[in-house]
Amino acid sequence: MLREQYANTKTAELAGALGKSTTTVYQKAAGLGLTKSPEYLASPAACRLRRGDNVGAAFRFKPGQVVWNKGTNFTAGGRSPETRFQPGQMPHNTSPVGSYRLDKDGTLQRKIGNDKGNNSKRWRGVHELAWVEVNGPLPPKHIVVFKQGMRSNKLEEITIDRVECISLAENMRRNTRHNLPKELSDLIQLRGALSRAINHRIKNEQ
Structure with a gap:
């Protein structure tokens, strides 16, 4: 056929x-x-x-051709005007200020405002708010962390005696491989060396 x-x-x-x-x-x-x-x-x-x-030339816009609806005003019909978002209107599922949530790391956060922009302007860790409530604003380049072994996402357990304010430099030192057990530190170092060797071989074969 x-x-x-x-x-x-x-x-x-x-x-x-x-x-x-x-x-x-x-x-x-x-x-x-x-x-x-x-x-x-x-x-x-x-x-x-x-x-x-x-074959399509007859149906194309020509240079300088005026569109058929130029100068006309569009008025939406039906209930369109009453169902639109108005300036400053928030979505129906917006969490109210004072709400709590867990972030991707399991940290309990409280909503402190509805400011636009980054989430950090609207949500803050409860452990940080506990420290600020007692000590005032955070110093520049400092963060609030849980003391070792005292991390929690239960509101009643997040108290000032469980948290501390440290510099970003100190936080970096605490999270480097040098503070890990030797076996784990060696494993991380070996993994890095293996990754570099693989990448080097792939690059040379291209």
């Missing part, structure tokens, strides 16, 4: 008759070396397959 009719029949019609997609029919025809006939390509049925006569 495909060999007999492909040259002069719309591919979409053949696809429907064969129960295949037009892409499948095109691919099969190409594999068989079939093409559309010159008569078909010259006919209106060829549509996008036609070349040379620029």
Whole structure:
């Protein structure tokens, strides 16, 4: 059927008759070396397959052509005006100030405002707020952390005696591999060396 009719029949019609997609029919025809006939390509049925006569030119915007709706005002009908968001309106699922949540690290946070921008302007760790409530604003380049072994995400357990304020430099020192058990530190170092060796080999093979 495909060999007999492909040259002069719309591919979409053949696809429907064969129960295949037009892409499948095109691919099969190409594999068989079939093409559309010159008569078909010259006919209106060829549509996008036609070349040379620029069939879509009559429907394109011309340089300087004015759009049909220029200068007209659009007025939305129905209940559109009353259902739009108004300036300052918050989504219905916005958490109220004072709400609590757990972040991706399992840290309990409290919502302190609805300011736009980064989440840190709206949500703060409860452990940090506990320290600030007693000591005032954090010094520059400092953070509040739980003391060792006292981390918790239960509100009643997050108290001032469980947290401390440390510098960013101190926090970095606490989290370096040098403070880990020797076996784990050596494993991390070995993993880094292995990753570098793999990357070096991949780069040289490219």
